[in-house]
Amino acid sequence: MSKAVSGRTTVTGIDASGAYPVHYRFSHAKSGNRHLVVVFANFSAPDDYGWSNGVLDNVRANILWVRDMFDGKNSYYLCKDMDFELERSVITLISNVMNSLGLTPDQCTMWGGSKGGSAALHFGLKYGFRNIVSIVPMFRIGTSVQKRPAIADFMMGGQVTEEKIRVLDSVLPDLVLAGANPSANLYLLSSPQDENYQVQVEPFLRLFQNYENFNFIYSDSPFITDHTTVTRRNVPALMGLLNLLVDGIAPRIGFVTNGHEQPDVDTSGINGYLKATSQVRASFAAPVVDSPSSGEHVHTGVVEFSGRAPGAVRLSFWEKGKYVGSPAVRPDGRWAWTRDQGWSTGEHVIRLFAVDAAGFHSPRTEVRFVVPAAGTAAPGRPAAVAAAAAPVVTAPLPDQHLPGPGVVIAGHAPGALQVAFTEGGVSLGATPVAVDGSWTWEARWVWPEGPHRVECYAIDGQGAESRRGQVAFHVAGAYVPSPAPHSAPRY
Numbered sequence: 470m471s472k473a474v475s476g477r478t479t480v481t482g483i484d485a486s487g488a489y490p491v492h493y494r495f496s497h498a499k500s501g502n503r504h505l506v507v508v509f510a511n512f513s514a515p516d517d518y519g520w521s522n523g524v525l526d527n528v529r530a531n532i533l534w535v536r537d538m539f540d541g542k543n544s545y546y547l548c549k550d551m552d553f554e555l556e557r558s559v560i561t562l563i564s565n566v567m568n569s570l571g572l573t574p575d576q577c578t579m580w581g582g583s584k585g586g587s588a589a590l591h592f593g594l595k596y597g598f599r600n601i602v603s604i605v606p607m608f609r610i611g612t613s614v615q616k617r618p619a620i621a622d623f624m625m626g627g628q629v630t631e632e633k634i635r636v637l638d639s640v641l642p643d644l645v646l647a648g649a650n651p652s653a654n655l656y657l658l659s660s661p662q663d664e665n666y667q668v669q670v671e672p673f674l675r676l677f678q679n680y681e682n683f684n685f686i687y688s689d690s691p692f693i694t695d696h697t698t699v700t701r702r703n704v705p706a707l708m709g710l711l712n713l714l715v716d717g718i719a720p721r722i723g724f725v726t727n728g729h730e731q732p733d734v735d736t737s738g739i740n741g742y743l744k745a746t747s748q749v750r751a752s753f754a755a756p757v758v759d760s761p762s763s764g765e766h767v768h769t770g771v772v773e774f775s776g777r778a779p780g781a782v783r784l785s786f787w788e789k790g791k792y793v794g795s796p797a798v799r800p801d802g803r804w805a806w807t808r809d810q811g812w813s814t815g816e817h818v819i820r821l822f823a824v825d826a827a828g829f830h831s832p833r834t835e836v837r838f839v840v841p842a843a844g845t846a847a848p849g850r851p852a853a854v855a856a857a858a859a860p861v862v863t864a865p866l867p868d869q870h871l872p873g874p875g876v877v878i879a880g881h882a883p884g885a886l887q888v889a890f891t892e893g894g895v896s897l898g899a900t901p902v903a904v905d906g907s908w909t910w911e912a913r914w915v916w917p918e919g920p921h922r923v924e925c926y927a928i929d930g931q932g933a934e935s936r937r938g939q940v941a942f943h944v945a946g947a948y949v950p951s952p953a954p955h956s957a958p959r960y
Contacts, residue, residue, distance in 0.1 A: 477526055479534070482746040483828055484565060487558025489549070490827055492536035494518055495566065495743060501732035504530035505572050507563055507598075509546060509581030509588035510537045512617075517543065519585045530578070531739075533566050535559060537584070542623035545610055546588040547640065550626035551633060560596055569742035571734070575599040583607065590657075591641055594649040604658045607665065608673045611637030645676040658686040749822075753831040756784055756804075756823045759928055760889050760899035761838045771914050772812055772838060773898030775805040775887055781823035781831070788819050798823070803886075803901055807913055814842050841895065859938030860888050860908070860927045873944040874915035878923065881906045885927035885935070892923050902927070916944045 479494040498504065506528060510519030517538040525532055537543050539555060546559050567577060578600035579593035586606030593601030607613040611634035614621040618629075625633040655677070659670045677683040756778035761767050778784060779802035786793040786806075796806035816839050823831040860882035865871055882888050883906035889899040890910065900910035920943050927935040 477523075477532070480743050481748040482743060483748050484558075484562040484746050485827070486565065487561040488552075488554040489539055489558040491558050491562045492538065492748070492828060493562060493566075493746075494521070494534040494536075495739075496532045497736075497739075498531040499529045501734055502529040502531070503570075503572065503576060503731055503734070505567055505570060505577045506530045506532050507577060507579050507589075507592070508532060508534045509579070509585030509592075510535070511581070511583035511585045512543065514585070519581060531566075531570060533563065535562065537588075540623070543584065543617075543620050544624055545584055545614070545637075546592070547610070547637070548624050551624070551636070560592060563592070563596075565742060565746075566739070569739040571738060578602065581606075584613075587641060590655075591644065593653060593655070594644045597650050598653070600654045600656075602656045602658075605660070605665070605670070606641075606657065607669045608641045609638040609669055610640055611635065613665075613669065642673060642676065645673065648679060651679060652681050654682045654684075655680055656684045656686065658688060660688040748828070749830045749832060751832060753780065753823065753825060753829060754778075755832040755834045756781065756821055758821070758834055758836045759887055759932065761836065761896050763837050764839065765896045766839045766841050766894065767812075767896045768892075768898070768912075768914070771807065771898070771912070772840075772896075773805065773807045773900075773913075774836075775803070775899045775901065777802050777886075778804055778823040778831075780825055782826050783824050784821050785824060785830075786819055786821045788817060793819065795824075805899075805901060807898070812840050814840050838896075857884075857927060857929070857933070857935035859936045860885070860925050862925065862938060862940045865940065865942045868941050868943065870943045870945055873918070875911055876916050876921075876942065876944065877909060877911045878925070878940060879907070879909040880925075882908055882927040882935070884929060886930050887928050888925055889928060889934075890923055890925050892921060897923065899928075918944055 477496045479496045481492070481494050484491045484493065506525070508518075508520050508525070510517050514537075515521060517536045518534045521534055535546070537546055539549055542549075544555055547553060547556050549555050563577075567574070574597050577598045579589040579598050580602045581587075581589035582604035584607065586603040587608070587610060589601055590603040590606050592598065593603075614624060614637070615629065615634065621629050624637065657670075657674075657677075659666055674685060677685075756776055758774065758776040760775045761772060774786075774796075778798050781798045781802070781804075783795050783797050784804060784806070785795050794806060794808055796804055798804045816837060819836050819838075820833045821836070822833045825831075860880050862878065862880040864877065864879045878890070880888070882902050885902045885906070885908075887899045887901050888908050888910065890897040890912075897912060898910070900908050902908045920941065922939055922941045924937045924939055926937045929935075
């Protein structure tokens with residue numbers, strides 16, 4: 470599935486070739502640029518994709534955003550339960566993308582801030598990438614995650630110990646002490662106004678004395694107030710630096726060249742990789758919407774969606790490119806959902822897709838419905854073509870007076886998948902039918918005072934509708950005791 474991250478079009482995917490599936494976004498280079506920027510996320514990154522708010526729009530390189538989300542938790546891209554196979558899964562993704570583009574580590578830049586800055590430094594040094602931009606990194610990773618107990622438990626296996634903290638604290642310092650990747654073009658930015666500077670950065674700067682092109686950007690400004698504002702204050706300079714690195718210019722004394730665009734380069738390798746790892750799986754069936762039907766007029770502002778999505782754990786609803794909701798799917802593949810807030814008058818076009826336990830997406834399903842203006846008569850619905858008997862209504866009893874404001878309708882419809890309800894030609898919603906054929910439905914609104922005549926019909930697994938039945942009742946304006954129906958059990 471393609472989506473826009475500000476002005477750039479991106480492709481989302483999951484590389485499942487390692488022990489841990491790794492989610493990514495990818496955007497192709499502009500004008501044939503032959504460079505790859507790998508972006509790691511900080512803790513506050515939207516959807517755990519760092520720098521995805523449009524700030525990288527004008528970067529000419531290919532961009533790979535790597536998501537730091539594994540089993541619902543952040544990990545510094547390193548480990549789960551101290552199992553560093555997670556790190557190896559991340560480098561497998563990066564290597565696969567790089568190789569698919571026909572690039573080498575010399576044509577790559579690792580980029581990130583805070584937690585992402587630690588990851589950029591770690592992967593850049595350990596795996597020999599040419600350019601590393603690390604913005605306000607955390608060198609003592611174990612010490613840092615102690616402030617975030619859920620993440621500490623995830624990384625350390627539910628038991629935070631001094632030994633595990635020591636191991637994680639040593640990951641970055643040990644790499645630098647060993648002189649890993651000494652020829653890297655390394656740019657590290659921090660500030661004395663960063664509350665982490667004295668513990669997390671300053672003590673480790675001397676370790677880089679033998680690096681050929683280590684550059685420390687010491688940002689000292691009264692406009693920097695804490696850890697998060699260091700990056701914000703330096704974004705223009707950082708973007709200038711990044712575009713220089715993309716062009717092959719690493720600021721230092723010496724002769725450099727730049728350019729090397731290849732507009733006609735063969736992209737079949739990366740296109741094949743993106744297709745093979747796409748988050749959207751054509752083999753994963755799109756969700757089926759049983760209610761509302763396409764073009765249906767629905768009860769003002771209230772819509773009860775229902776249907777089937779075998780193999781899914783949840784659905785994702787969108788309207789006009791905006792997220793609407795994500796209801797769960799039951800183990801039997803059925804789902805039902807009503808948005809807490811109502812829908813505005815007029816036509817609505819909802820697109821939804823299913824998501825499985827591994828995070829893969831199905832193709833999209835589209836459903837259109839209309840919320841009529843107050844007092845507008847809804848068009849009649851075509852008569853059902855199925856010959857099945859109408860659902861049996863056991864509650865309320867015919868013409869029963871109900872206190873309101875809510876009304877429960879219940880009954881039997883053996884063999885049906887769900888029962889749907891209309892009044893005056895307007896869809897009210899639907900409810901699933903239990904295995905034993907029983908069903909019960911309660912609308913999520915206050916029923917107007919007075920008489921009501923609700924039609925109900927059953928829908929089977931193939932979408933065929935039964936004949937229609939009716940239930941008439943009267944909603945009182947105030948509570949009036951009414952004899953309890955002795956033969957109307959509620960299910």
